[in-house]
Amino acid sequence: MSEYIVNLKINNISVSVKEGTTILEAAQQLNFNIPTLCNHPDLSVAGNCRVCVVEVKGARLLAASCATPVSEGMEVFTNSEKVRTARKHVIELLLSEHNADCTKCFKNGNCELQEMASEYRVGDHVFIDLVKQKKNKIDISSPSIAKDDSKCIRCQRCVRTCTELQSVSALAVVNKGDHQFISTFMNKPMHEVVCTNCGQCINRCPTGALTERTYTEEVWNAINDPNKHVVVQTAPAVRVALGEDLGFEVGHRVTGKLVSALKHIGFDSVLDTDFTADLTIMEEGTELLTRLKRALVDGEDVALPMMTSCSPGWIKFQEHMFPNLLNNLSTCKSPQQMFGALAKTYYAKKKGIDPKNMVSVSIMPCVAKKFEANRPEMRDSGYQDVDYVLTTRELAMMVKQAGINFIKLPDENYDSIMGDSTGAAVIFGATGGVMEAALRTAYEIVTGREVPFTNLNISPVRGMDGVKSASVLITDVKPEWSFLEGVELRVAIAHGLSNAKKLMEAIERKEVNYHFIEIMGCPGGCIGGGGQPIPTSMDIRKKRTEAIYAEDEGLPLRKSHENPEVALIYKDFLTEPLGHKSHDLLHTHYKSRNRY
C-alpha cells in the first residue's frame, strides 16, 4: 500500500487517508454510512449495483463510492439531492425486478434490500413489476441450496464468492440486458453441476435468492409425532454463532442455552456431535498412524499425505476437481455421519429404542451437510443415518417459532450417552482445529507425553492464513512406535476451497511433502460455514474463532482420547479403532465426479 496521504472533504469535513482508499472507506472513517449492496468485505469490488453513488464536486457523473479511489482535493457529498434521487431510483429499480414476497421469505428481517427499501421508504410500485414479465425459475434440485431467480438482484456477490473464495465457479453470469441472470454450466440444475453445496453464496446473498433448503416443518412434524423418538446432535461451531441470530453479540458462547432451547422445542435426546468428533480423532488418528507404519515399515505404496474428511463441501470439491487424490482422503465419515450411524445402532440399543421409530436430526453450521446426509452411502445403520440437517439459522428460526426467550434461558447439559465433549472436539469448528485435536492425541499415544506446546495450544496451526503448515519432531517414542522415532511429522491446513485448490495443486506438482493435511471447505472453517448466521466477515469469523478456543480452554478434558464416553463405546460396542464394527459404521468411500 502506498504511503502517500490524500486530503479530501466529505460532506464538508476534511479527512486524510492513504492513497488508494476508496470514497466509501474514507466516508466510513468519518462515520458517514453509505448504503451498499454489491460490495462485500470478503470479495473484489464490482461497482455494479450503483446504490453507493456519491456526488463529487465538478464531476459530470456520480461516482460509485465502493469503486472510486479518493483523489487530492476531492469534495464528496454522500447525501445531496442528486445522490438521494439516484439512490432511490436504484432501489426502486431493484425492487421492480425483485419478487418482494417478503413474509414467506427465509431472509425476511435479514435482507439488505428490504432494509434499504424501508430506510428510504420506497415501495415496489413506482415502476412496472418486471417479476411478472419473466419466467423466473426456482431451483430446488439440490438438497442443500435453493436458488430463486425471482429474488435475484444481479449483484453477483454469489458469482464472485463461488469464483474468488471457492474456485468452484458453479455460478456464472449468463446472457445480457434484460435476459441476464445468474446460472450454472449449460443452465443445468444445481445438483447436476460442480456446486459443492458449501453455501458460501448464501452467506453473501443480500436477498433471499440463495437460501438453504429448509426442513424445519419436517422436523416439527417429527417432534409432534408421539411415535417418534427424535434425536438431535449439535456441531461444535453452532454454539459460538447461534446467539448472533437470537440477540447476543458476535462471539458469545451459548452452549448451555442451545441445549436448553432444544429440550424446550421438544427433542427427545439432545446430544453432541462433539462426541463423534472425539471418536473421529481416535479413528482418523489411528488411520494416520497405520498409513505411516505401512509406508515406513512395510514399504507399501500408501496414499500420503492423508487428508481429513470432515467437511462435505471439501469432499465433493475433491471428487470433482482432484479425483486422482481420492485415496488420500481419510476413510472416516464426518462426525455428523458417524453420529447418525451410531444413533440408530449403539444409542438405540442402549436406550431400548426401535431405530425405525427414531428420527435423527443434526444442527449444523453447514448446508453441505444436508447433501452429505442424503448420500446413498450414508445408510449403514440400515436406515438413513441422519434424517434432517438444519442450519444454525434454521434452528434460530425454530427457537423464535417456539416462543422461547433465548436470552433468559438457563443453561442445561447434554444428555448422556453420546453427549460428552472434550475441548479437542470443540475446536473442530475452527480451521486447524481437527489438526490440533489429532496432534494432541496422536503425539500422546506415540510418546506417552503431552504435545510440547504451552497449555496444549498448538498455535502454529491456528489463525486465518489461507494455507498453514507446521511440523512436530517425534522423539523418545514408546517401544511399539519405534518406527516413528526421530520422524518430523509435517502437516498442512487450508480453509476455503481456493486455498484447498492451491494446496492440492502443489501436491500434484510434488512441490510439497506432508504427512497429514486438514482441509475445511469454508473460510475460517465451520465457524464460517454456509449455514451460519448472516452477515459474515473476517472480523465476525475471528470473534467466533476466539469463542471456540475459549470454550476449549474452559473444558476440564481437552484431549479426545480422554472422553469417557469414547472409552465406553470402544469397550461396549466398537472394540477398537479401525475394528470391524468401525469399518462398517464409521468409514466410507468416495466417488469420482465430472469437472463441469
Next chain:
Amino acid sequence: MENKIVKKVDLIFQECNADEVISIIEKTLQKSQDDVILEVIDSGLKGRGGAGFPTGLKWKFTKNEDNPVKYVICNADEGEPGTFKDREILDRVGYKILGGMTICGYAIGAKEGYIYLRGEYNFLLKKLQEQVDNFNKLLQNKNVDFKVFLKSGSGAYICGEESALFESMEGKRGEPRNKPPYPTVAGYNSKPTVINNVETLVYVTMILKMGAENFKQFGTHDSRGSKVFSVSGDTPIAGIYELELGMPLQDFVDDFGDGDTKAVQVGGASGHCVPRKQFKDTIIGFEGIPTGGSMMVFNSSRSMYNVLHDYLEFFTEESCGQCTPCRVGCQQLLLGIEAVKKGERKPAYLEELKKLASTMKVAAKCGLGQSVANPFNSIVDNFKEEIIY
C-alpha cells in the same frame, strides 16, 4: 461562432497504398515522440468514435506512463445503430489505419497494436489479415519495432465501450470496468493503452502527411477537421460522406433531406433527436451536438414513438446487464412508454421516466446506460403527443 455551409472533404478515402503509408511513417520517425504528440495535439483532432476526447492528450497521458509494455488498439467494433462508416474505411483504406496505429505506437512507446473488429464485419477479416501480414513485413523490413494483430468480436454492442472491449479481448465477458483507472493507465491486460476509433487513426496518418496546419483549415475552433457521416433514413442520397465539422443542421437537412424532414437523430440510437424547429440553431460538432457519424433523417411519415421504441428495445437487449440503472432502467423506459401508449399509465408517468433517464445519465456505469437519456428525453420532450396518442 463560425458558421460553415456543408462542405464535402476528401481526406479519409484518399487513395494511399502501403508504400506511401510506410513513407509517412518513415517521415514521422524522424521526429521525436514528443513532437509527434505535439503535432497531433496541435491539429485539434478529437476522437471520432463519438466521445470526442482530444487524441493527442490521450497519447500524451499514455506516453507518460512508466511501463515497458503498452498497447495501441483500433476500435473497429462499429455497432451504433445508423453508423456504417468504419466498415467502408476498413474496406477501402486499411493501410491508412495501420499507419495511424504505427505512428501512435511510436509516439507512446508501444510495440503491439490490435484491431478489434466487430463480429458482424468478419467478411472483412480475410482482406484485412492480408493487409496486416503485408504491413507487418514492411515494418520489419524497415526495422520498425511494431506489429499489428487482429481480434474478432462476437457481436455485442457493449464491446465497443473501451473497457468492455479490453475484457472481451482478454477472453472474459464483455462488461465495462470501473473507472478510474482509465485505459491510458490500465487498459488491455491492465497495461497503458491508447484506444482510438478507426476514423481517428486514419486522420492521424493524414495529419502526419499534410501537417497539422493544413488539417486545421477544416472545421471550426472547437471542431477541427472533417468527419465521416453515415447518412440514412428518409433521404434520397443515403450513404457515406466526409463533411466539415461545424455545419448548422439546417444546411445538412437542406442538402440531404427529402423536403419533409421532421427530425434528425444525430449520433445514432444513443445520440440526440433534433426536431425541425431546432435545425437552424444546432451545430454539428463538439460545440453543438457531437456525433460518431450517424445522421438518421426522419420525415413526417415516421412515428417517433416507433423510433424511440426501437431504440429502447435495442438498449434493453444490448445492456451488458451488470449495473442496475442500465439493466433495469432500460426495461422500465421501454415498458413505460408502452404502458403510456396503451393508457395503462397516465401521460404524467413520462415525467417520472424522464427523471429516471436522468438518473441513468449520471449513475450508470458506462456510456451505454448514461446515453439512453439522450434519445429518450429529446424524443419525449419534442414529440410527446406522438408518444401518448
